[in-house]
Amino acid sequence: MSSLKNLLHARWMSSLVFLILLFLITGLADPNFLTYTNVINCFNTATMYTLLAIGIAFVIMTGEIDVSIGATLGLTAAMTGLIAQQGGSIGRMLVVCVLAGAAVGLVNGVGVAFFGVPSLIFTLGTNGVIRGLIYIVTDGRTVENFGGDIAVYGNKVLFAEITLYYALAVVLVAIAHLVLTHTKKGRYFIAVGDNLDGARLVGISVFRVKLLAYVLCGIFAGIAGYVFASKYRQVMTVAGNGYEMTAIAACVLGGISLSGGLGNMVGAAIGAVIMSSISRLLVFIGLPSDFNNTITGVMLIIIVVVDALTQRRSIEMTRRKRLLSRTAGTGTEGGKG
Amino acid sequence: MNAVKKLLRRWETFLILFLILEFVVFGSANPKFLRPASIMTSIVNYISVCIIALFVTLVMITGGIDIQAASIIGLTSIIEGVLWSDAGMNIWVAVVIAAIAAAACGALSGFFVAYCGVQPMVVTLGGSFLYSGLALLVSGMSATPAYQGISGFPSKVGKTFVDFRFLGKGELFGIPMQIVIYVVLILLCAWILHRTKYGERLYLIGVNQQAAEYSGINTRLVIMSTYVLSAVSAALAGTLLTSNMNSAKYNHGSGYTLAIITAVVLGGTLNTGGKGSIFGTVLASLIICILRYGLPLCFGVSTQNLDLPVGIILVLVVLGREIAGRHLISQLMRRFRKNAA
Numbered sequence: 001m002s003s004l005k006n007l008l009h010a011r012w013m014s015s016l017v018f019l020i021l022l023f024l025i026t027g028l029a030d031p032n033f034l035t036y037t038n039v040i041n042c043f044n045t046a047t048m049y050t051l052l053a054i055g056i057a058f059v060i061m062t063g064e065i066d067v068s069i070g071a072t073l074g075l076t077a078a079m080t081g082l083i084a085q086q087g088g089s090i091g092r093m094l095v096v097c098v099l100a101g102a103a104v105g106l107v108n109g110v111g112v113a114f115f116g117v118p119s120l121i122f123t124l125g126t127n128g129v130i131r132g133l134i135y136i137v138t139d140g141r142t143v144e145n146f147g148g149d150i151a152v153y154g155n156k157v158l159f160a161e162i163t164l165y166y167a168l169a170v171v172l173v174a175i176a177h178l179v180l181t182h183t184k185k186g187r188y189f190i191a192v193g194d195n196l197d198g199a200r201l202v203g204i205s206v207f208r209v210k211l212l213a214y215v216l217c218g219i220f221a222g223i224a225g226y227v228f229a230s231k232y233r234q235v236m237t238v239a240g241n242g243y244e245m246t247a248i249a250a251c252v253l254g255g256i257s258l259s260g261g262l263g264n265m266v267g268a269a270i271g272a273v274i275m276s277s278i279s280r281l282l283v284f285i286g287l288p289s290d291f292n293n294t295i296t297g298v299m300l301i302i303i304v305v306v307d308a309l310t311q312r313r314s315i316e317m318t319r320r321k322r323l324l325s326r327t328a329g330t331g332t333e334g335g336k337g
Numbered sequence: 338m339n340a341v342k343k344l345l346r347r348w349e350t351f352l353i354l355f356l357i358l359e360f361v362v363f364g365s366a367n368p369k370f371l372r373p374a375s376i377m378t379s380i381v382n383y384i385s386v387c388i389i390a391l392f393v394t395l396v397m398i399t400g401g402i403d404i405q406a407a408s409i410i411g412l413t414s415i416i417e418g419v420l421w422s423d424a425g426m427n428i429w430v431a432v433v434i435a436a437i438a439a440a441a442c443g444a445l446s447g448f449f450v451a452y453c454g455v456q457p458m459v460v461t462l463g464g465s466f467l468y469s470g471l472a473l474l475v476s477g478m479s480a481t482p483a484y485q486g487i488s489g490f491p492s493k494v495g496k497t498f499v500d501f502r503f504l505g506k507g508e509l510f511g512i513p514m515q516i517v518i519y520v521v522l523i524l525l526c527a528w529i530l531h532r533t534k535y536g537e538r539l540y541l542i543g544v545n546q547q548a549a550e551y552s553g554i555n556t557r558l559v560i561m562s563t564y565v566l567s568a569v570s571a572a573l574a575g576t577l578l579t580s581n582m583n584s585a586k587y588n589h590g591s592g593y594t595l596a597i598i599t600a601v602v603l604g605g606t607l608n609t610g611g612k613g614s615i616f617g618t619v620l621a622s623l624i625i626c627i628l629r630y631g632l633p634l635c636f637g638v639s640t641q642n643l644d645l646p647v648g649i650i651l652v653l654v655v656l657g658r659e660i661a662g663r664h665l666i667s668q669l670m671r672r673f674r675k676n677a678a
Contacts (some may be wrong), residue, residue, distance in 0.1 A: 027453075067595070118602075121655050122656075123650035124598060124651060125649075125652035125655065126648065126652060128648020129648035129649055129652065131645070135644075140639060140642065167457055248361075249466070286475070290473045290477050293466045294466075295465075297466030298463075300462065304455045304460065308454050
């Protein structure tokens, strides 16, 4: 019973409810939407954002931010394309993507965790550097005309209309979620974001946790770059521009607090689905896709404002309860918010 | 002696040295670099970022951040275009209405930040989606296709007070009008931040909002007002851009977000608030302008690939400051704590 209650109170539940509501409203506007294919397609198109969102979720949970993931995605997508043009194997592409992503993450992690540079500033800098590297790697040209295995896998359906890539992304989400919630090391991420000094006091190496968070974030962005190349088979030099903002928005929609220490991976994954399906839903509702950004913005603002207000209210309620219990002299604590 | 030491420790001194270094290196590499007209053009090309960075500095000093300003550039530009070409209004009326709309956008985000306690980054992230989306919708009201942009603004209308294109294309004593406006704004901003009570309050709020609140400052209103100011500056930037390019488009300035933040933080403003100066932001903006102008001219760097040097400099500079300044900052913190106690 109490586990059910916990489930209902989990922050990601509200984003799931929100997603279902979105689907239902769209279904009311146009019953044709509510077919299996349409709903599954909403999930399938979210593959890239899902990968980016769970990657950056690690970083956000530790209380930092990373705005270089869009550029990292562009870089690894371009690298994937170049390897594909030379007829390289998929294994090689993935290794290169993961290594490049990890390298970016390592640089970010060292800058932020070791040197203590504010994360927004440092990752802004690396964002510029990586954008520049993309030009160097591609000579400023669009990478296109590559085929081979990578093109075959791009939209390959695994089973029941679920694409191979989305299935793999779901597996990664599940692993990330389990690691975060069920292993000791995984809980460190939240601990560091929730209370930095406290985490230090109990002997957690904050440097190592943050470094690991950035490396993971880079790796996920790298894999997302591979997916990008495989899916679109055309990588422009500006590929991934602005994706970091969408990924951050997905995390926020999924109930991850930008000040760290709150939220989980399932929420991030659901947020990614919401972010990427809005344009599809608009088509069914009958609004032109011009409304895409407006709706996204309104939604984002409403959700965070409501969240902030309810949080503030719950804090005040706890405080009042505590005060009441103290003045009553019974000495019982008022419970935790 | 002590004064010299103090001066050397100031971040702005370093920025000035860096700027001089840029002039020396670029100037010796290619004498063409030193033509004043081209240098001014390089600033004009980047004027939106320069102007908005001034006011985002105010936001960041209070401990906030504004990543929506870039989308307001496009919104004001297209509002002006639609009101002028499709609604047939006088262009100056359109400019005023666009500025009011921008102020409303800033006030909305500022309200959520200040009165609802939402993180500024999230609100302005939502704002950047919302306002760029609104810009596209406004653009849809026009008879002109969105990708084309509304052009043909009045340039030589005898009856109007000043013609609209003069803002972006005109010159005053040989200096581009945009730079004149920029200089006026620098002075205005420096006065607001360093010479008025309002500016003092911004710093106080950035250092400790609670303490500021207890000392009788209406912190929420002050915080909200910084977002309004930065939005209005974005409206001005949008107007200048429209006037200069003779085209009103919904996606003007769409890529400027990170550039603006870069200029502010390179200028020495802490994104945690409480520290920063207008002078620093101006110097940082100029450094970036000169870099973007000098590198292609003198060293043949592709104009598309200017993110790399700017990024490298930002990374190196903040790293260097962090390593060199760790000692200093801890000292400052101690002093602040002492003062607060």
